[in-house]
Amino acid sequence: MKKIQMTTPLVEMDGDEMTRILWKMIKDELLLPFIDLNTEYYDLGLNYRNETDDQVTIDAAEATKKYGVxxxxxxxxxNHARMDEYDLKKMYKSPNGTIRAILDGTVFRAPIVVKGIEPCVRNWKKPITLARHAYGDIYKNTEMYIDRPGKVELVYTSEDGEEKRSLVQEFKAPGVAMGMHNMTASIESFARSCFNYALDTKQDVWFGAKDTISKTYDAKFKEVFQTIFDTEFKDKFEEAGLTYFYSLIDDIVARVMKAEGGFIWACKNYDGDVMSDMVSSAFGSLAMMTSVLVSPQGYYEYEAAHGTVQRHYYRHLEGKETSTNSVATIFAWTGALRKRGELDGSQELSDFADKLEKATLSTIESGKMTKDLALITSIENPTVLNSRDFILAIREELEKML
Ligand SMILES: NC(=O)C1=CN([C@@H]2O[C@H](COP(=O)(O)OP(=O)(O)OC[C@H]3O[C@@H](n4cnc5c(N)ncnc54)[C@H](OP(=O)(O)O)[C@@H]3O)[C@@H](O)[C@H]2O)C=CC1
Ligand SMILES: O=C(O)CCC(=O)C(=O)O
Ligand SMILES: [Mn+2]
Structure with missing residues (x-):
């Protein structure tokens, strides 16, 4: 079979631990045999980030602006433990935080639904899509230890020298303090992308923040969403029979648990981080969720929502068998390849992405799966596969389709 050609490179950001192992297996078994893979490779593994003083992360984000996907x-x-483990020069910031700060935008996260894996929340009948603001808040914060009594203030100095101050805390004893920010333009584009995505996918939008407690910061998010909705989207929503609903974040969380799904849950950055893991694991597994950052300029970054699966990696290093679910990482690749295909007018590349997703789902539906899914599936006597054999089983399904 002739390999599929790619005209524009995809920006490839490699990573760490168990997901780095899966990354190579996915490329070797599911991509390279079928595609003449054209990527610009950035090694975001912690060792190389340390070697380059984290410049590689910035370069990877800039390359995303250049190529688009x-x-x-x-x-x-x-964290502190990794400093010794990797002999780091400094405690680098999150690469995700750095990339999202450069690209801005919204991260859309949706459960990957498959027959035989039912949500553990009984009343969830349809997927819940999280729209997570990707810019700012604690992911671009400044914080410090306070080691003795003294006062912490928030100080703003305008370019022409005017100063505004407000007391954070008069410390009588040691503690900690933090400053964070967001940008009105970023919140506006977050709101717009949620409402546009809702119109595209015909789903309502729910948004929760804590404006009763955070009377300026969270209140700003609430106000921006309402203004953008009223001035730009109200009529279109009415026409499409859709609604926008704001409530306090704790009320929203309670309602989500009682709802039947099928809506977009817009979340501030930290809420989206935490709630996407809750929603994905309730729909089956942390590895059963797609995640894509859509920037206001139309750049796309596809990823898995879960982490590097450290515990499995340590088992792998001890030579023990692992059964790590590669579905979210496979879907990160298919999402990116499909988008590259769309942008480059390569139907062949987009079709390949569709087939790889179908092959992945039908492998699970045929009863072959990793341990996380086998523990909760309604399919009788599932076959539990190790990390590699699961990928090989998908390859077998894929080859039948090509
Ligand atoms: N997007 C990113 O780059 C992210 C990176 N991180 C980083 O990842 C590292 C590890 O974080 P950690 O808190 O362990 O979070 P992880 O999401 O990596 O894993 C937590 C647990 O969830 C289960 N799990 C997650 N993914 C899978 C999978 N694909 N297949 C099977 N089970 C899975 C495992 O449970 P069990 O052990 O019970 O099998 C695992 O131990 C940290 O250094 C953190 O900084 C964290 C989140 C996101
Ligand atoms: O970047 C990190 O450290 C965490 C990222 C994360 O948890 C997420 O993207 O959901
Ligand atoms: Mn997270």
């Missing part, structure tokens, strides 16, 4: 493997965000 990227696919990213999960990466370690170092």
């Amino acid at each position: 990227a696919v990213k493997c999960a990466t370690i965000t170092p």
Whole structure:
């Protein structure tokens, strides 16, 4: 069979631990035999980030702006423990935080629904799509230890020298403090992309924040959403029979648990981080969720929503068998290849992406799956496969379709 050609490179961001192992298996078994893969490769593994003082992360984000589409493997965000483990020069920021700060935009995360894996929330009948604001808040924060009594203030100095101050806390004893920000333009584009995505996919939008407690910061998000909705989307929503619903985040969480799904849940950055893991695992597994960052300029970065699966990696290093689910990482590749195909007018590439997704789902539906799914499937006597054999089983299905 002749390999599929690609005209424009895809920005490929490699990563860490178990997902780095899966990344290579996916390329070797599911992509390279069928596609003349044209990627611009960036090694975002922690060792190379350390070697380049994290410049590689910035270069990868800039390359995404150049080519328009990227696919990213999960990466370690170092904490104190990783400093020793990787002998790091410094405790680097999250690569995701850095990339999202450069690209801006909204991360859409939707469960991958497959027959035989039912949501553990009984009343969820349709997928819940999370729209996570990708810019700012704690992901671009500044924080410090306070080691003795003193005061912490928030100080704003305008370009012409005017100063605004407000007291954060008069510390009588040690503690911690943090400053964070967001941009009105970024919140506006977040709101627009949620409403546009709702019109495209014919789903309602729910948004929750905590404006009663955060009377300026969260209140700004609430106000921006309402203004953008009223001035730009109200009529289109009415015409499409759709609604926009705002409530306090805790009320939204309670309602989500009682709803039947089929809507877009717009979340501030941290809420979306946490709630996407809750929604994906309730729909089956952390590895059963797609994730794509859509920037206001129309750049796309596809990824898995889960992390590097550290515990499985340590088992792998000990030479023990792992059964790590590669579905979200496969769907990151298919999402990126389909988008590349769309942008380059390559139907062949987009069709390949569709087939690889179908092959992945039909492998699971035929009863072959990784342990995370086998534990919860309604399919009787599933075959539990190790990480590699699951990918090989998908290849077998794929070859039948090509
Ligand atoms: N997008 C990114 O780049 C992200 C990176 N991270 C980074 O990942 C590292 C590890 O984070 P951690 O908190 O362990 O989170 P992970 O999401 O990597 O894993 C948490 C647990 O979820 C289960 N799990 C997750 N993914 C899979 C999968 N594909 N197949 C099967 N089970 C899965 C495993 O449970 P069990 O052990 O019970 O089998 C695993 O131990 C950290 O260094 C963190 O910084 C974290 C989140 C996102
Ligand atoms: O970048 C990180 O450290 C975490 C990212 C994350 O959890 C996510 O994208 O959901
Ligand atoms: Mn997360």
